[in-house]
Structure formats: structure tokens, C-alpha cells
Amino acid sequence: MPERDAFAGIRVLDLGSFWAGPYLGSLLGAMGADVLKVEGPRRVDGFRFLAAFPQQGSRWYELSGLFQATNLNKRGLTLDLGTDEGRAVFERLVADADVVIENFSPRVVEQFGFGYPALAALNPRILMVRMPGYGLEGSWREFVGFGNSFEYAGGIGWITGDPDGPPLGPGGYADPLVAMHGAVALVAALQDRERTGRGQLIELVQAEVVAAMTPEPVLHHALTGEVLGRTGSRSAEFAPQGVYPCRGEDEWLALTVRDEADWKRLVAIVGEPPGLPAQRLSTLDGRQAEHDALDRWLFAWTRDRDPAATAALLQQAGIPAAKVLTPAAMYGDPQLTSTGYYQSIEHPLSGIRRYPTWPFRYGDSRDAGVRLAHRFRSPLLGEHNEEILRERLGMSPDEIDELRRRGVISERMLGTDEEKDDGGDT
Amino acid sequence: MAEEPAEGPLRGVRVVEIGQDIAVPYAGRLLRLLGAEVHKVEPPAGDHLRRRAPNGTSAGTGGLFRYLNAGKSSLTVDTAGPDGYALVAALCADADVVLVDEGLGAVAGLDAAVAERTGTVVRLVDFAADGPYGQWQASDLVLQAAAGWVSPRGRADGDPVPVGGRLGEYAAGTYVAVAGLTGWRSQADGPPVRALVDRMSAIFNTVAFDMLRRETLVELGYTQTRYTAYIPGPMPCADGMVAVNCLTGQHWHDLCTLLGVPEYADRYVEMRYDRGDMAAFYAAVRPWFAELTVAETVELCQAFRVPAAPITTGATAPQLPPFRERGFFVAAPDGGLHPGPPFRLRDVPAGALGAAPTLRQRHADA
Known part of the structure; x- marks a missing residue:
């Protein structure tokens, strides 16, 4: 071609x-x-x-x-x-x-x-x-x-x-x-x-x-005088958003609630977060204000779950989520393998290895x-x-x-x- | 109408970008810097990045939008109306390259089908459609997680965190630009090129072959097989932070000599891959760094050919000697400061791009 x-x-x-x-x-x-x-x-x-x-x-x-x-x-x-x-x-x-x-x-x-x-x-x-x-x-x-x-x-x-x-x-x-x-x-x-x-x-x-x-830190400082810092996994635009531990060693789930519709879908799956007023959580500002509490609620929900199955469950409902891909899982990742991302090539001294394409x-x-x-x-x-x-x-x-x-x-x-x-x- | 850099090597190349936010606009920026004529298609309310603060002196248009879209022309289209789609199709028919975001940065009502008569069309999607994630919803964090970018960043006991600054979007945009230009180059006398880039595998393509590295480490029985970092990493100095990243045993040996800890000099593999006691190492060397300024530390390390660099912030980056001396950051019309071109063709330098298009500015030809 x-x-x-x-x-x-x-x-x-x-x-x-x-x-x-x-x-x-x-x-x-x-x-x-x-x-x-x-x-x-x-x-x-x-x-x-x-x-x-x-x-x-x-x-x-x-x-x-x-x-x-x-x-x-x-x-x-x-x-x-x-x-x-x-x-x-x-x-x-x-x-x-x-x-x-x-x-x-x-x-x-x-x-x-x-x-x-x-x-x-x-x-x-x-x-x-x-x-x-x-x-x-x-x-x-x-x-x-x-x-x-x-x-x-x-x-x-x-x-x-x-x-x-x-x-x-x-x-x-x-x-x-x-x-x-x-x-x-x-x-x-x-x-x-x-x-x-x-x-x-x-x-x-x-x-x-x-x-x-990386234009934003310099732009932001030039326009506002403020130094942009670190936000971890959080976002100013979405909440809750984070990386949550799952069952097993080094198993994690990332998820993003983009808007109120995502929030409703999440609550339908996980249930209402206890002790937090539902009305307040219906807005981005409200969820941002309660982000620490929402993180604890999600930690409790994810920690005994399988990350891949949980990501699939959330995605089925239309919520952005994914298992965090670790080095140990890279060769077996279903998306990468099924889309032909790796190519097996034989090397005379190290044999067949699968290389990224x-x-x-x-x-x-x-x-x-x-x-x-x-x-x-x-x-x-x-x-x-x-x-x-x-x-x-x-x-x-x-x-x-x-x-x-x-x-x-x-x-x-x-x-x-x-x-x-x-x-x-x- | 957008200004044309006089000597751009891509002068005469017409590009249409259909995409909001960062990825496709960054691809368009790269081509614009090289002299291409770039026409941006926006929804009626404009690229949503226009509304993202800070704005500087340009009320209503965010600084990042201005950086990404400097020197482009813009066409806002309501594809719900009878003529909108036809207008974009006509613009694309006259283009050499069309870049279309069908994922996170999509413009509602427009996909690559609108460019069926164009020579080279690049589609950007979030996940490749033929895999099990094909229909998945995406966010910046979720894409990074799926693509191996969310990690403890080398800390043995740290929780995973994503890369800041939405770097994945710039990565995806860069691959889109490669697909667009290589497609255009190969299709000069051939059939039309239809290329597909997906964000997940574009981001994953930048991962430092962790799967290959791990395979060897496991085979040889090393204990640190999950994540590896180039030690020692960020170190606090008297007036800021410096990053020292030893890539080789030689770097490590030279650093240990410089720091006065020769007992660690021949233990790079152990420290990095095999349960080396980094806490003891840090305790031994922190005072050395704490007494020096960032500039002094960098100078000393570099004198030993050890890769050390200041950890810059938005305030300090423009003052970093190589950026300052080369005039890399340039004042923007809205009071901002923009990074310059990421490449320099010495005989056909990038011209000034001018301002980003205002909303509803229509290209005369359209």
C-alpha cells in the first residue's frame, strides 16, 4: 500500500x-x-x-x-x-x-x-x-x-x-x-x-x-500570575474522577464522572453515597466540594472488585472507566492484542519477541x-x-x-x- | 484571513481540521507552523476551548485556544441546518489534508465522511473500534489508564497518578500530524489515503517498552519488575527542585563520586532493580543537595556528565537559560506567553503566525 x-x-x-x-x-x-x-x-x-x-x-x-x-x-x-x-x-x-x-x-x-x-x-x-x-x-x-x-x-x-x-x-x-x-x-x-x-x-x-x-503552566502564569500546581488524578471539569484500588496487588480502576447524567448512572450502580445530601451531589460544584468523601465511598466500593470487570460494568452504563494498565498486563491487554498492536518478530539471539508496532x-x-x-x-x-x-x-x-x-x-x-x-x- | 508565513515549506498545502480541544488543533498548529494553510471548522458556539480561562486581555477567548489556533482561519458551521454540511464538504473537497476528530474532540454532526473527496483524511478516535473497548466512553484520565500512562511514576510505594497537563492530547495530535503529512506525501500520485489513529494506542506508543523490559527482568529474577524509575529522581535544593535521572551505571557511578558516597557507586542494578535501600541513599545525599542552589547543582552534575535538570514551573520555565537565550517563549497578543515552534528548519524558519481566529470569522473562499 x-x-x-x-x-x-x-x-x-x-x-x-x-x-x-x-x-x-x-x-x-x-x-x-x-x-x-x-x-x-x-x-x-x-x-x-x-x-x-x-x-x-x-x-x-x-x-x-x-x-x-x-x-x-x-x-x-x-x-x-x-x-x-x-x-x-x-x-x-x-x-x-x-x-x-x-x-x-x-x-x-x-x-x-x-x-x-x-x-x-x-x-x-x-x-x-x-x-x-x-x-x-x-x-x-x-x-x-x-x-x-x-x-x-x-x-x-x-x-x-x-x-x-x-x-x-x-x-x-x-x-x-x-x-x-x-x-x-x-x-x-x-x-x-x-x-x-x-x-x-x-x-x-x-x-x-x-x-x-506543555503550554498551560506558562500561559497561566503569564495571564494570571499564579503558578499551576499538581492535581493528582482530579480535574477541574469533572468530579468525581480518580484512580481507585481494586482486589489484588497493583490493581486499579480509573473512572471519570463527566456530568450529572454520568453521576446518576454511577449512583444507580453503586447506590447513594451515605451521609451526603443527594441534591448537593447533583452539581459539579457540589461533587467537587465533597470529593474526599466521594473518594472514600468509591474506595470502599472498588477495593474488593475486579478492575477489568468493574470497568466493563461502568462502561456498559456509559461511564468512562478503565482498568489501569500495568507492565505485567501489557502483553495480555485485550484491546491491544485484538487490534494487532504487537508484532512477533524473530531475532537470532533473543528469539521471538512481541514488539509494539x-x-x-x-x-x-x-x-x-x-x-x-x-x-x-x-x-x-x-x-x-x-x-x-x-x-x-x-x-x-x-x-x-x-x-x-x-x-x-x-x-x-x-x-x-x-x-x-x-x-x-x- | 489568516496570514501566510512567507517561506513555509508547506506553503500551498491546504488543511482542514475538524476537531475541538487540543489533539487535532495541535496537529493543525504543527502544520501551520510549517506554512500550511489551515482552516478550522467549529460548531456554532465555537471550539469549547475558547471558553476556557484564563483569557488574558482577550475577553471570551481562552489563552490555550489562542496558542493552539494562532494563524488559522475559522468556519463555524451549524450542521443541523441544510447548508452547513455541504459547506464543510465543499471546503474539504478543496483541501489536501483533512484531520477529523471523531472522539473526545468531535464536532457534532461531522465525521470523516464529509471529506470523501479529499486526498488524505486522518480520523482520530478514542479507542480502535475493532477491539473490545471500541465503543467505550473516554476521558483524559481513562485513556491514560488504558494506555499505561497512569503509574506510580517509579515510586515503589506510591499510588498511580496520571501525567499532568493533558500531554496525551498533544501526543495524539502529534501522531495525527504524522499520519496526515506522511499520507499526503505518499498520495501525491496515488490513490487517496484514509488513515486512522486512536488515542489509546498513540499514547501507548510512547511507553518505554515496559513489557519488553519486564520480560527480561522477570527472566533474570530481579525483584523490581513492576515499575522502574531513573534514580535518584527529584531532589530538593536550597531554592527549588532538581531532577537527577541516571540512565546508565556510568551516570550513577559518576553521581556517587560527585556526592561523596562511593560505597553506592557500583550498585546501580541493585538500587534500581533489586531491592536496593534507596531510603538510606536518600538520607546520605539529601544534605548535599540541600546546601546548593538548583543552578549550582545542575552545573556540578553536568560537569560530571550526569543528567540533571531544574524542575521548572510556569513562572520559572521562561527564565531557563536555554529557553531565554534562544528566545523560545514569545509574547502573545493577549498578554500571554507562547512556546515557540518545536522544530526549526534553518532555511525556512517559521514566520509569525498572527492571532487566532475570532468566532464566526469566515474564510473568504468558503
């Missing part, structure tokens, strides 16, 4: 690490681009070290589910950009590429000599997507950070949590959202290139992306359509070195062996655990 091939024919060099950069590369690959995952043989993508542990064996850096899930739809190439030979190979690849992605702190690619001006000199049509944490310029240019940091710096952490508790970072959701903003900007830049023939630099400052999605479906069907899927598994480190160097650059087996002998490319991580077998960061 052509709508799933928006980036067919586009060649991408993905220098990304961890999540934001690589996730953009993975989406482009899922939509048809030829994406090369470029890692240093001594400086591999740091996501390889998350949720993977040295006790998993000498090639533990291949086993991270997080790394695999963000690097689907790519081929793998290693290149030591700290060497003249590695830089020369990269320059030849840039000359024939459409897009370069990187999300290091700015000095990293620049110290290799690959800032945008250098890439544009090699290929004026190149589109370089850079995702610095705090900007390519400015006094915080070299500051390190990850999604969690940007969520706090961008203002969403302060307004997440209970009113009487500490601010709590969402948990890194910024990364994939930065990637998706990158996809939007990239389509526009490709359009501009088709019109003008020139490439350009696309900068996505990760803290700015978060701040662009994408929230995009296509087709005329009112109900479903065909989901955008992954095209193929994530690569092993340097898995496609030979294929890429031979096909893209016409290198001979001897030339490729020489790069390998010099440590410019490798199919095993060099300099740390492969030699010492005790791992790096975890």
Missing part, C-alpha cells in the same frame, strides 16, 4: 542513540526508507545497555528489548568515526544519502567533523535532523539529558503528581514524541528540497518539544484498516557491514577486511566486554 511507503527511496544514515533519534529512524524504515543504523564499534548505542545485563552472556549488548524495539526496520553498520578511514567511509555514504539523524549532545558529531556545514559541503541535498537536548547554541549546549530531564526542564514534571507530593516525571515519553515531531518536520523539509533542490538543517530541541506540548492504520474500512507494521528485525552490531560497503561503496572484500583489521568496523563490540567479558554500563 503506497500510504505505508511515504519514505520509499529515501536513504537514511541513523547515528541516533537511545530512543528519540533511533525511533525516528525506525518509523522512516517502517515507511519504506533504507535506514542504516551506524554505531561505533567501541561506542555503541547506549540503549543496548538498558534492560540487558552482562550475565546474559558475552553478546549481552545484542539482547536489550529496548534497543531492538527502537531499531527495527534498519540495517546495521559499524564505523569508528574517530579514525580517518571511518570518517572517509562515512563521507562517501553521506554523498549518496538523503537524511542524517543524530541526537547526541552537539559536540559529539562536530568533533568528528560532521556538523551540518560539513555534511552540506559533501552533499548539498542532505537533510540533517539534529535533536540536541537544549539547543545547538547557548550556554547549555553541551549539557547532557534524556527524556526524563527534558520533561522536568520543559515543565510537565512540575504538574504531574499529587498536590501534597513531589513532582514526578512522566517517564521518558518525550523521546518518541520528539521523534514524531521530527517526522513531521522531515516531510516538510523533503517538500522544500523538492521545490528548491537544497537540503537543510532541521533542529529539534528536545526540551523545546516538551515545552511546546505503530498507531497508524490505513484503508477505507470504518472500523480498522491495515496497521503500519515493521518490515524486519533490528540488526546485530555491524551485521550488514559487508553488504553495505560492497553495494553502496563498491568496496572489495580485501578493503573491507582491512577496515575490520584496523578496528574501523567490527561485528563485535570492541574495547570493553567482548575482550574482558564483564560488560559496560547497565
Whole structure:
């Protein structure tokens, strides 16, 4: 289907690490681009070290589910950009590429000599997507950070949590959202290139992306002088609204009473809350005023109930409610599984795993359509070195062996655990 | 009529957005920032976000509405009348991309069928209709709960809380924008594109692969398999709060060296995944943070390449050095302060968007 091939024919060099950069590369690959995952043989993508542990064996850096899930739809190439030979190979690849992605702190690619001006000199049509944490310029240019940091710096952490508790970072959701903003900007830049023939630099400052999605605290302060705080699960517009404990460990139910009609439906199921005047509870203001008491009443009702069955009961009556989805239940979630959200893909070292796909479906069907899927598994480190160097650059087996002998490319991580077998960061 | 950024890369692309509140208007904002012409369709009373305070100096139009809808034109339509639906259909027929909210932000009487002649149409629903939740009622909290966003946020003993600020709506809107633009790109010479995004799986798509992480942790016998956080997290300083989130053992090692607690330096896995005594750790390091300002703490941590960031509020965010130095927040016509574009195309920068449309302002073409 052509709508799933928006980036067919586009060649991408993905220098990304961890999540934001690589996730953009993975989406482009899922939509048809030829994406090369470029890692240093001594400086591999740091996501390889998350949720993977040295006790998993000498090639533990291949086993991270997080790394695999963000690097689907790519081929793998290693290149030591700290060497003249590695830089020369990269320059030849840039000359024939459409897009370069990187999300290091700015000095990293620049110290290799690959800032945008250098890439544009090699290929004026190149589109370089850079995702610095705090900007390519400015006094915080070299500051390190990850999604969690940007969520706090961008203002969403302060307004997440209970009113009487500490601010709590969402948990890194910024990364994939930065990637998706990158996809939007990239389509526009490709359009501009088709019109003008020139490439350009696309900068996505990760803290700015978060701040662009968190406008209310700054707006509110500018217009009223008040600092927005945390409201936990409550809402100014709906009451009661909350997250209530259910039977079992770590089982919770979320529900929202949007209006008086919802309230009547809830009372029809649960019964009248004892000791509270019915008339008062018929209005939003009244329910807000009694929210603590209503929470206690709902706690008492939910605590011995099954959350999924209770959510279904409330939904049947037309009240918004859902079981709180926990990590243990994610693979078994009925909505996700029945709508084909997970895709089973076999990896040569970790076997079959079920990976999240994408929230995009296509087709005329009112109900479903065909989901955008992954095209193929994530690569092993340097898995496609030979294929890429031979096909893209016409290198001979001897030339490729020489790069390998010099440590410019490798199919095993060099300099740390492969030699010492005790791992790096975890 | 809306102003057109002179150099926007999407100039000439016509977008119609049919949706209230945040998600679809945020998608429209992203396309508008890139130069597209965005026409907003509203119910007779206007997008309900217009009525949401605070308003600033613009009586009757909320500040958030103004942020999301700056630079768009607006058409208010009563679809109960004989001509309303036909008017929207005509507007859509002339558009390249139509974005339609059929869920929480729906405009009564309008769905994607109104855009049957448009090249690319993206529908946003709350839950995918072919699953057991297909007909479910939604709210921001309920969607977050169903999509894995309501959690203790890494606290081993905390109750689950949702993400603040209605971030899920911005997430959904971002995916809608991706679907709209990639659809438009692929359909240039091909058949029409009909795309569907559902809020639940858009939000879930941003979860940090907790299911994959848990699978490994359980397999290896670690005790903390429910939720994990990047330790140590928020720390009170002398004049505010700082967040320190160690993603790797190296970060943790360097932080422990900086804090003068080398006995913890090689215990990242234990502390994070395996019943490490974080209470004792916090007791040992709190005085270090309490004596320093936020700025001093961030500088010191960053000197050790440890990811530390201030926890900003609505009052302090605009003064954060990277935002201030880059002029990220800009004064709005109503006295508010708006975040700037989340992306910068260096050769075709976003122009000033101008004001949001007033109610009942009709696009001349319509």
C-alpha cells in the first residue's frame, strides 16, 4: 500500500542513540526508507545497555528489548568515526544519502567533523535532523539529558503528581514524541528540497518539544500570575474522577464522572453515597466540594472488585472507566492484542519477541484498516557491514577486511566486554 | 484571513481540521507552523476551548485556544441546518489534508465522511473500534489508564497518578500530524489515503517498552519488575527542585563520586532493580543537595556528565537559560506567553503566525 511507503527511496544514515533519534529512524524504515543504523564499534548505542545485563552472556549488548524495539526496520553498520578511514567511509555514504539523524549532545558529531556545514559541503541535498537536548547554541549546549530531564526542564514534571507530593516525571515519553515531531518536520523539509533542490538543517530541541506540548503552566502564569500546581488524578471539569484500588496487588480502576447524567448512572450502580445530601451531589460544584468523601465511598466500593470487570460494568452504563494498565498486563491487554498492536518478530539471539508496532492504520474500512507494521528485525552490531560497503561503496572484500583489521568496523563490540567479558554500563 | 508565513515549506498545502480541544488543533498548529494553510471548522458556539480561562486581555477567548489556533482561519458551521454540511464538504473537497476528530474532540454532526473527496483524511478516535473497548466512553484520565500512562511514576510505594497537563492530547495530535503529512506525501500520485489513529494506542506508543523490559527482568529474577524509575529522581535544593535521572551505571557511578558516597557507586542494578535501600541513599545525599542552589547543582552534575535538570514551573520555565537565550517563549497578543515552534528548519524558519481566529470569522473562499 503506497500510504505505508511515504519514505520509499529515501536513504537514511541513523547515528541516533537511545530512543528519540533511533525511533525516528525506525518509523522512516517502517515507511519504506533504507535506514542504516551506524554505531561505533567501541561506542555503541547506549540503549543496548538498558534492560540487558552482562550475565546474559558475552553478546549481552545484542539482547536489550529496548534497543531492538527502537531499531527495527534498519540495517546495521559499524564505523569508528574517530579514525580517518571511518570518517572517509562515512563521507562517501553521506554523498549518496538523503537524511542524517543524530541526537547526541552537539559536540559529539562536530568533533568528528560532521556538523551540518560539513555534511552540506559533501552533499548539498542532505537533510540533517539534529535533536540536541537544549539547543545547538547557548550556554547549555553541551549539557547532557534524556527524556526524563527534558520533561522536568520543559515543565510537565512540575504538574504531574499529587498536590501534597513531589513532582514526578512522566517517564521518558518525550523521546518518541520528539521523534514524531521530527517526522513531521522531515516531510516538510523533503517538500522544500523538492521545490528548491537544497537540503537543510532541521533542529529539534528536545526540551523545546516538551515545552511546546506543555503550554498551560506558562500561559497561566503569564495571564494570571499564579503558578499551576499538581492535581493528582482530579480535574477541574469533572468530579468525581480518580484512580481507585481494586482486589489484588497493583490493581486499579480509573473512572471519570463527566456530568450529572454520568453521576446518576454511577449512583444507580453503586447506590447513594451515605451521609451526603443527594441534591448537593447533583452539581459539579457540589461533587467537587465533597470529593474526599466521594473518594472514600468509591474506595470502599472498588477495593474488593475486579478492575477489568468493574470497568466493563461502568462502561456498559456509559461511564468512562478503565482498568489501569500495568507492565505485567501489557502483553495480555485485550484491546491491544485484538487490534494487532504487537508484532512477533524473530531475532537470532533473543528469539521471538512481541514488539509494539505503530498507531497508524490505513484503508477505507470504518472500523480498522491495515496497521503500519515493521518490515524486519533490528540488526546485530555491524551485521550488514559487508553488504553495505560492497553495494553502496563498491568496496572489495580485501578493503573491507582491512577496515575490520584496523578496528574501523567490527561485528563485535570492541574495547570493553567482548575482550574482558564483564560488560559496560547497565 | 489568516496570514501566510512567507517561506513555509508547506506553503500551498491546504488543511482542514475538524476537531475541538487540543489533539487535532495541535496537529493543525504543527502544520501551520510549517506554512500550511489551515482552516478550522467549529460548531456554532465555537471550539469549547475558547471558553476556557484564563483569557488574558482577550475577553471570551481562552489563552490555550489562542496558542493552539494562532494563524488559522475559522468556519463555524451549524450542521443541523441544510447548508452547513455541504459547506464543510465543499471546503474539504478543496483541501489536501483533512484531520477529523471523531472522539473526545468531535464536532457534532461531522465525521470523516464529509471529506470523501479529499486526498488524505486522518480520523482520530478514542479507542480502535475493532477491539473490545471500541465503543467505550473516554476521558483524559481513562485513556491514560488504558494506555499505561497512569503509574506510580517509579515510586515503589506510591499510588498511580496520571501525567499532568493533558500531554496525551498533544501526543495524539502529534501522531495525527504524522499520519496526515506522511499520507499526503505518499498520495501525491496515488490513490487517496484514509488513515486512522486512536488515542489509546498513540499514547501507548510512547511507553518505554515496559513489557519488553519486564520480560527480561522477570527472566533474570530481579525483584523490581513492576515499575522502574531513573534514580535518584527529584531532589530538593536550597531554592527549588532538581531532577537527577541516571540512565546508565556510568551516570550513577559518576553521581556517587560527585556526592561523596562511593560505597553506592557500583550498585546501580541493585538500587534500581533489586531491592536496593534507596531510603538510606536518600538520607546520605539529601544534605548535599540541600546546601546548593538548583543552578549550582545542575552545573556540578553536568560537569560530571550526569543528567540533571531544574524542575521548572510556569513562572520559572521562561527564565531557563536555554529557553531565554534562544528566545523560545514569545509574547502573545493577549498578554500571554507562547512556546515557540518545536522544530526549526534553518532555511525556512517559521514566520509569525498572527492571532487566532475570532468566532464566526469566515474564510473568504468558503
